[in-house]
Amino acid sequence: MTVQNRSRRDFLRQVGLLGVSGLLAACGNSLPVADTAEKPTGSGTLRLVHTLEWAGKEVLSPASPVRFFPTIELLYNRLVRMSAAGTLVPELATAWKSNAAATEWTFTLRQNVRFHNGASFTAKDVIYTLQNVMNPAIESPGAAVLEIVDAEKVVAPDDFTVVFPLKQPHADFPLLLIHYSMYIIPDGIGEKINTTGIGTGPFKLTQLAPEGVTTVMANLEYWAGKPGVAQVDIVGIADADARTAALLANQIDYVETTSPDSVDLIKQKSDYKIYNLPSGSWPVFVMKTDEAPFNDNRVRMAMKLVVDREAMVTSVLKGYGKVAGDHPVWPGDQYYLEVKRPRDVAKAKALLAEASHATGLEVTLYTSAIDVNMIPMTVMYKEMAAEAGIIVTIQQEPADGYWNDIWMKKPFCCSSWGERTADQVLNEVFRSGAIWNETFWQNAAFDGLLDQARQQLDEAKRKALYQQAQQLLADEGGAIIPFFTDGLSAAHARVKGVDTRYFEYGNVTLQG
Amino acid sequence: MVWYVVQRCIGALITLFIVAAVIFAATELLPGDVATALLGRDATPKRLAQVRAQLRLDRPVSERYWAWFGGFVQGDWGYSLARPNQAIIPLVSERLLNTLWLALIAASVGIPIAIMLGVIAGLYRDHVPDVVISVIALVGMSLPEFVIGSLLMLVFGVMWAILPAITIVPPNASFGQLLPSMILPACTLMIVMVAYILRMVRSSMIDVLQSEYVQMAYLKGMSRQLVIWRYAIPTALLPSINAIALTVAWLIGGVVVVETVFNFPGIGRLMTAAVGDRDLPLVQALGLVGAAFYIGVNLVADIATLWLTPRLRTQYW
Numbered sequence: 001m002t003v004q005n006r007s008r009r010d011f012l013r014q015v016g017l018l019g020v021s022g023l024l025a026a027c028g029n030s031l032p033v034a035d036t037a038e039k040p041t042g043s044g045t046l047r048l049v050h051t052l053e054w055a056g057k058e059v060l061s062p063a064s065p066v067r068f069f070p071t072i073e074l075l076y077n078r079l080v081r082m083s084a085a086g087t088l089v090p091e092l093a094t095a096w097k098s099n100a101a102a103t104e105w106t107f108t109l110r111q112n113v114r115f116h117n118g119a120s121f122t123a124k125d126v127i128y129t130l131q132n133v134m135n136p137a138i139e140s141p142g143a144a145v146l147e148i149v150d151a152e153k154v155v156a157p158d159d160f161t162v163v164f165p166l167k168q169p170h171a172d173f174p175l176l177l178i179h180y181s182m183y184i185i186p187d188g189i190g191e192k193i194n195t196t197g198i199g200t201g202p203f204k205l206t207q208l209a210p211e212g213v214t215t216v217m218a219n220l221e222y223w224a225g226k227p228g229v230a231q232v233d234i235v236g237i238a239d240a241d242a243r244t245a246a247l248l249a250n251q252i253d254y255v256e257t258t259s260p261d262s263v264d265l266i267k268q269k270s271d272y273k274i275y276n277l278p279s280g281s282w283p284v285f286v287m288k289t290d291e292a293p294f295n296d297n298r299v300r301m302a303m304k305l306v307v308d309r310e311a312m313v314t315s316v317l318k319g320y321g322k323v324a325g326d327h328p329v330w331p332g333d334q335y336y337l338e339v340k341r342p343r344d345v346a347k348a349k350a351l352l353a354e355a356s357h358a359t360g361l362e363v364t365l366y367t368s369a370i371d372v373n374m375i376p377m378t379v380m381y382k383e384m385a386a387e388a389g390i391i392v393t394i395q396q397e398p399a400d401g402y403w404n405d406i407w408m409k410k411p412f413c414c415s416s417w418g419e420r421t422a423d424q425v426l427n428e429v430f431r432s433g434a435i436w437n438e439t440f441w442q443n444a445a446f447d448g449l450l451d452q453a454r455q456q457l458d459e460a461k462r463k464a465l466y467q468q469a470q471q472l473l474a475d476e477g478g479a480i481i482p483f484f485t486d487g488l489s490a491a492h493a494r495v496k497g498v499d500t501r502y503f504e505y506g507n508v509t510l511q512g
Numbered sequence: 513m514v515w516y517v518v519q520r521c522i523g524a525l526i527t528l529f530i531v532a533a534v535i536f537a538a539t540e541l542l543p544g545d546v547a548t549a550l551l552g553r554d555a556t557p558k559r560l561a562q563v564r565a566q567l568r569l570d571r572p573v574s575e576r577y578w579a580w581f582g583g584f585v586q587g588d589w590g591y592s593l594a595r596p597n598q599a600i601i602p603l604v605s606e607r608l609l610n611t612l613w614l615a616l617i618a619a620s621v622g623i624p625i626a627i628m629l630g631v632i633a634g635l636y637r638d639h640v641p642d643v644v645i646s647v648i649a650l651v652g653m654s655l656p657e658f659v660i661g662s663l664l665m666l667v668f669g670v671m672w673a674i675l676p677a678i679t680i681v682p683p684n685a686s687f688g689q690l691l692p693s694m695i696l697p698a699c700t701l702m703i704v705m706v707a708y709i710l711r712m713v714r715s716s717m718i719d720v721l722q723s724e725y726v727q728m729a730y731l732k733g734m735s736r737q738l739v740i741w742r743y744a745i746p747t748a749l750l751p752s753i754n755a756i757a758l759t760v761a762w763l764i765g766g767v768v769v770v771e772t773v774f775n776f777p778g779i780g781r782l783m784t785a786a787v788g789d790r791d792l793p794l795v796q797a798l799g800l801v802g803a804a805f806y807i808g809v810n811l812v813a814d815i816a817t818l819w820l821t822p823r824l825r826t827q828y829w
Contacts, residue, residue: 212680212681245678251676
């Protein structure tokens with residue numbers, strides 16, 4: 001379950017199209033598995049909504065670029081999932097370990113688990129799922145994430161053990177397996193998975209109709225205990241305001257992503273609840289560090305110091321966000337380092353003077369309505385920078401062509417990214433030579449820290465390495481990251497169990 | 513008369529051809545091209561080349577225009593970009609049917625109401641019925657569709673909860689399944705439509721009542737009833753035919769907003785989705801369908817006016 005930015009559709013456009021998304025589909029719950037047996041026997045129908053992000057051609061294959069959220073979260077399980085604490089917990093795998101070099105990972109699988117069609121879950125299904133993701137014909141967004149696995153050489157020494165050899169060492173390899181493309185499908189199912197949705201999850205498909213109402217019913221033999229409701233409907237509504245209206249008209253029970261404006265409306269009705277959950281989505285001002293004036297770190301630091309981050313959270317996000325310190329690892333990540341960067345106009349001026357911009361600095365900031373926060377952020381930045389003698393000219397560009405003509409071309413522009421784990425985001429967006437290295441920052445020490453971290457199996461030491469990398473990036477990188485946005489979800493008060501990140505649909509109940 | 517109809521039909525085809533050229537040109541004017549618009553941030557040189565080849569963007573503009581328009585006329589509308597392997601014709605026709613049902617309900621209920629109210633307002637010019645009707649009509653005209661839609665939704669869907677606020681049936685649902693969900697969007701369209709038509713009927717009614725031949729009829733001692741029903745109303749309705757046509761044509765455009773608000777599975781919602789997905793072949797096809805409808809309705813109105821107006825009929829006979 002994800003709670004990201006304003007709209008999942010926008011979010012997935014950024015992340016899904018890139019073919020790299022980390023925690024995106026992470027689904028889970030803080031409760032240990034054993035607790036699920038104590039919940040009341042499921043009854044009632046939970047009515048969810050989906051955004052029709054693929055306009056009706058959604059399919060149930062988790063590996064597909066047009067996979068059907070949130071339905072796939074109801075039908076399948078992964079090997080591992082995220083807990084509310086941001087750490088990995090078992091799902092279809094019960095244990096995992098690596099060799100000393102972190103180049104080979106062995107997973108022990110859960111026994112006595114059955115697919116919806118009655119077949120037993122074994123190691124063959126895991127290997128098939130992975131090879132399906134890596135199949136170029138599938139064009140799976142997961143292929144780039146799991147590229148590190150030597151897919152041809154994955155083996156099953158017995159029915160309940162899988163060994164993943166890696167092309168390079170990766171101490172956090174299990175984290176990659178929470179990607180939504182790694183929902184386990186039965187061996188050899190082929191294209192039938194698109195319409196049958198046979199998994200091991202808490203619900204089984206009864207009717208597939210992305211543009212109407214898709215229904216799933218409780219899997220009473222679910223390995224983690226009976227689901228909390230008897231049936232789930234997933235209604236397709238493309239427009240965000242229409243989703244809010246459907247919620248208020250009692251046509252659906254839960255909206256996963258809503259906007260601050262809708263929140264004000266929903267709050268007026270006492271039988272609805274708003275859940276404000278932190279997320280790792282981050283919009284950013286990108287400075288191209290290989291071009292003047294941003295090739296001087298004093299200028300970059302001055303540009304960072306002028307930002308009043310609290311004010312931005314209050315005004316741009318109406319308070320629904322967390323202050324960030326110019327690195328992209330979000331507060332919910334296990335390796336998060338808090339970097340405090342209070343506004344300091346005097347210091348910014350001093351740095352600019354040192355960098356021989358004492359008379360002031362003129363820059364053009366490119367922005368677009370492509371992300372809902374970009375334009376308000378830009379306008380606030382202009383005002384804040386003016387006090388330090390930085391004259392910002394705002395250049396608004398159409399959303400069409402923005403990623404092609406402006407982003408990674410102009411020296412100073414806006415960009416935005418979805419939530420990813422520390423390792424993923426640091427490597428994909430900031431490492432020298434990475435295709436999405438939008439700041440063009442080249443720092444051998446930073447790259448070295450990331451390499452060391454991937455090889456470091458000791459968790460505390462690994463954390464220290466990732467944190468050093470974050471500090472270095474915050475102090476010298478070309479990204480001005482003022483905040484992380486919160487995810488806002490809304491539900492009818494009778495819906496219980498949707499109040500944490502990574503909750504599990506199997507544990508959601510209806511009460512009263 | 514026949515010649516006139518033929519003339520008008522040829523004119524309509526020429527208009528359609530020009531509109532098609534404009535629609536086609538508009539997509540050419542996008543920043544970058546269709547391929548960059550479609551791929552967005554994912555535009556690696558390899559994928560760009562693939563998409564360009566697939567869309568034949570490497571060919572000259574004129575060649576592509578003829579291929580596209582020729583295909584359109586022959587019933588080959590091509591394939592959707594964002595919805596792989598989905599031909600545009602079934603995609604559009606399924607939803608067009610839903611939209612036409614919606615428009616038909618709105619028009620068949622709305623037009624008689626509009627005419628009736630317009631006649632009453634015209635007859636009681638500046639008196640209480642006229643003032644009440646005109647004020648309501650002005651309010652209806654000034655409020656955008658999405659405000660009216662949201663208000664109706666709030667009252668009937670949320671507060672009283674007697675009608676579904678949002679449509680949750682798929683595009684291929686039967687008429688019976690769709691009907692409950694059609695009431696609120698149809699009412700929204702109707703309110704806007706009624707306001708326009710009744711204003712037009714009212715003013716032409718007033719014109720006719722002041723005309724010399726109506727005065728003459730009164731002077732000859734004809735009863736008020738007879739004058740109104742026999743001479744005033746038929747004459748007053750003639751100029752309204754074009755207003756009605758314009759309004760019905762507007763319906764097809766107006767549904768874009770209304771269908772989005774109500775999540776109604778018609779061509780309006782498809783258009784919104786297609787624009788969102790940068791699915792340009794689909795946007796072009798829908799644009800052309802809208803234009804064809806607009807031109808067609810106006811053509812029918814022109815012919816009907818001619819048919820119902822003796823003066824014009826004899827002139828062109």
